Amino acid sequence: MEKVKIGVYVCHCGTNIAGTVDVEEVAKYAETLPYVVVARHYPYTCSDPGQELIKKDIKELGVNRIVVASCSPRLHEKTFQGVLREAGLNPYLFQMANIREQCSWLHEPGPELTEKAKRMVGAAVNRVARHVPLEIRAVPIFPATLVVGGGIAGMQAALEIANSNHMVYIVEREPSIGGHMAQFDKTFPTLDCAACILTPRMTEVSRHPFIRILTYSEVVAISGYVGNFKVKIRRKPRYVDEGKCIGCLVCQEKCPWTALSEFNAGTGKRKAIYTPFAQAVPNIPVIDTEHCAYFLKGKCRACEKFCDANAINFEQSELVFELEVGNIIMATGFDTFEASSVPQYGYGRYPNVFTSIEFERLCSPTGPTEGHIILADGRQPESVAIVHCVGSRDKNYNEYCSRVCCMHALKYSHLIKEKTNAEIYQMYIDMRCFGKGYEEFYNRISNEGVNFIRGKVAKVTDEAIAEEEKGKLIVLVEDTLLGTMLRVPVDMVILCIALEPRKDANEVAQLFHIGRSADGFFLERHPKLDPVATMSEGILIAGCCQGPKDIPDSVAQASAAAARALAMIARGKIEVAAVTASIDETKCSGCRICNLLCPYDAIFFDEETKVSRINEVLCQGCGVCAAACPSGAITHNYFTADEIEAEIEGVLA
Amino acid sequence: MEVLSPYKEAADVILEAGGEPLKLCYQCGLCTGICPWNMVRSFLVRRIMHEAQLGATNFGSEDVWTCVTCRACVQRCPRGVEIIDVMRAVRRAVASLGLGIVPDALRISAKNIAGVGNPLGEAPEKRNDWAKDLKVKNFASGTEILYFPCCVPSYDADVKTVARSSVTIFNKLKINYGLIGTEVKCCGESIRKAGHEDTFQSLAKNNINLFASNGVKTVVAASPHCYHTFKNEYPELGGKFEVIHITQYLASLIEQGKLKLSKEVNKKVIYSDPCYLGRHNSVYDEPRKVLQSIPGLELLEFPDAREEGLCCGGGGGRIWMDTPKGERFSDIRVEQAAAKGADVIALACPYCFLNYRDSVLSMGKAETMQVRDVGELVAEAMSI
Amino acid sequence: MSFEPKIVGFLCNWCSYAGADLAGISRLKCAPNVHIIRMMCSGGISPFFILKALEAGADGVLICGCNLGDCHYREGNYKTIRRMTLLKKVLGQLGIEQERVQLHWVCASCGDEFVDVVNRMTADIKELGPSRLGVKSRDLTR
């Protein structure tokens, strides 16, 4: 074997490291370590000149092992491995010492920092001397993509991919795609009609030759890995044959049974056989067995009688099938905050306290009031209070800002002004109108004549203490700019409720092996540089499942996720990290302990030779088998016992 | 330019007392809106927080002494600001640094507490006189429970019944309990909230030593204020013993079947949550359980009950200060109770007892509305 | 000089190592006594590595993985639990205190929790004093 020659590069990272760690001393110390032929310190090692420096040493000094002491390998390991590769060196002859995130930033400044950095570099040097070149493998990827959730984000991602003639499956749990946007009348800041932009989108998706919509369906299991996922889907029975149904909806008309409409946020009714809204895609109804008289009592079948197409099928059962896809885009959106958990706002007690979603339905021509803004008793409101930040920016509920409610509160002011003569009060803590055209929108609505009261509402009550309060809802709030308590009597109160992670976000995250951030939304790989990827290779996120956002941002993120998936499809193959396990057949005793441990079923027993073998394509490199093998026959590459022990000795030196 | 902080030292004390959360206050004004004072007069809690943030507190203002420490605002503050701690620190700056004027009534109570160990200025040796005729033992080794009646029932002729009914119940059930000697002093909860930190420290030390030297393991407290400070503030000073509020204790006796209530009390009773039992310590159910175990008794609820319960006006040292008519929370409460059709307002706090008694009298409602302690009602239902 | 324990921390790449990074990114501060070694999964930490660390002079070994249910490799951390239970028995037989080897779950957004774990563990080991195993082997090598 060629003689080991190690090059060590200690990064200043501007002052991020050099401010508290004596980088020069660390480099000097590294030079004294065995096998080290050169040790340098450099302001920004990841910069082009920094990278050139390493390449030059590889070429000119014959350096064949590299240690970079800088930031986290999670940030730049790939960058530096690329440098090795470009210089003709195997990228695994490399080790990083994380002296920024886990040293200079993590401990109180003091001489101990430099000592610690030295030890970390020493350990990396000790370890890299034992590294061996690893073979880089490439596997073909399935060109199809799965999109989970058919809201605006899911549809956008699907269209971007399908338009390049690659297959997309959209799995949507509701009977129709559309998501929350389908519930809105107008959208800020342009006030264009939501249906006018959404309906054509939904139709485009449904007609697209490269998109298959699987509504009323959910993912129940997933196996495989980036490029080669196998996804198990469960399709709930609609009790309506999709092949036969022509979408005439006579059944819905004739069905005598009703339930509260989820789509109308509980403000209206729907039938037991129904499509959630008129423009539903697909335009095929479902039977809700919890309200259908036939399922409850064994009698009725009115729909069946009237369906000329013979599409009703009470015998339909659920269908479970498998899809093979290369990438998965999560676009499961958000749920809204339960307004009754703020008891002092009276939601659920006073019929004229509405949530924002309910109000969207009130405004919509297809909603329960056909777009008329009216009170529970049918009167038009003469005054309306719009309460911001309900369940947001509050440590008792959600600490984050929901980002869209200030804007939809302004939107409501406009809609109310347009349709009634009501006086409007906005009770806000801070106005957050940050997007393109948003401040202008704030301007425009202010000009329309809205009363802005800066203060968080303390209480909504119906206890009148003055004549003009009788029969009204009274909103108690401090106008913090005036420094006065106000009692504002109004007819209607709208609560701008928070956008929250889906109720099942935890289960879904576990199913797909992605993380969640502290606020409960899906965790992106990097908050700034990689907001669409997750820690799981091949699983991308878009829209509100990653955090509250408006439609423009949801759409932009969806397109970004699609681009990421397309890039992988275009490559056709992906390089799989060479970090896998391998079995030394001469050492394997054939005990088969590892066979059962592997989470990817990558280990099988060769009956002929009576030893276990690893399928390197399936192996994801977790190392569980290597840690368990009683014969020490399994090597976890890049994390071999030899290498780890060298690092242990290094850090303890 | 105007200099905002003439007393840097005081400003720092307040900022420190408010801790991290005070810095987080984003001036939403929710606290002002929640604070019960704004039902009767203007009291801008938010503004006080902002002044504290900037070190621009107006120490001379009457508002320094207004807060009743009811915790309604703290419970809802979206940023977790410990508003009461800030109020306390402002008062401390006035009381110990002399930056403003301590109201006369409070000054007298404070002097009494520091001098003779009780706010009423009564002789220490008379502390247990209320129980003279009741065959109450002194706490000795082997006594299981220390009954701690609070200064008000110990000395106030009207409120005595709170303590007397409790020990009558104990005697009847042959509970192994005792009273501690007359060296004991006021628990110090309220005087601490009124800014007299040193007094509190010395009271607490006195009591902790006394309890420790007597081997006290369990204290049953009549007042939620004593209960609160014993439970949440004494441990930091080394006082470690179990603390139970009398209503909790009665509820457990009922649950264990030791206490049986047989006599009907045919009354409509409305229960008022004391702030220091409810919001400060989340004890809502036990007093209600006790009342519901009384045969014949119909339990009513105030429109704002439990977490939303309205303060009687006596917390934070306000019990010693004068509140003008028209601004008394207990008056509002009495009106509410009457509107609900109650004959009795049931209480679980001696301060509440004082305030409600005064309200009922000054409103001329003594004929139609009784003010009773939960323990009294229990004793009645035991026919004792 | 006061006793400054040396602790070797094996952190899984996906959650715990990311959590430790986050602690640094958030500029939280913790005791410098834990020396982190990145592993792919907590399930891949061989008991021999832990013994090796103790033998090479570590006064404690910290093992961190994803919260149960969040392991990047599905159930690696369940295997970690099982392995740790066995290992603790062996350690007992060797006369090594239980607290010297600790297992904690630290998620990718748990920077503050990581800091907490490190500080608590450092305090624990300070209380225990230097590991006898480490001292012995250090003597031997000398």
Ligand SMILES: Cc1cc2nc3c(=O)[nH]c(=O)nc-3n(C[C@H](O)[C@H](O)[C@H](O)COP(=O)(O)OP(=O)(O)OC[C@H]3O[C@@H](n4cnc5c(N)ncnc54)[C@H](O)[C@@H]3O)c2cc1C
């Ligand atoms: C009251 C209100 C008014 C708003 N007004 C505006 C506005 O005027 N302008 C604007 O720009 N933004 C507005 N927004 C924000 C806007 O709603 C979001 O930006 C947008 O809906 C996000 O789209 P999405 O696709 O990410 O999520 P969603 O619209 O929530 O769609 C997610 C889809 O995924 C499906 N799904 C969820 N979980 C699963 C699962 N496990 N399996 C399968 N399918 C699943 C859901 O059924 C749903 O169809 C408003 C928000 C609210 C609350």
Ligand code: SF4
């Ligand atoms: S967007 Fe506005 S209303 Fe919504 S949480 Fe943020 S500040 Fe509050």
Ligand code: SF4
């Ligand atoms: S390292 Fe071993 S256990 Fe892990 S995936 Fe590969 S073969 Fe399976």
Ligand code: SF4
């Ligand atoms: S409620 Fe809390 S955050 Fe709001 S003004 Fe009061 S103290 Fe500040």
Ligand code: SF4
């Ligand atoms: S504790 Fe009570 S009295 Fe004091 S400011 Fe808060 S709400 Fe007002």
Ligand code: FES
């Ligand atoms: S990847 Fe973190 S414990 Fe398995």
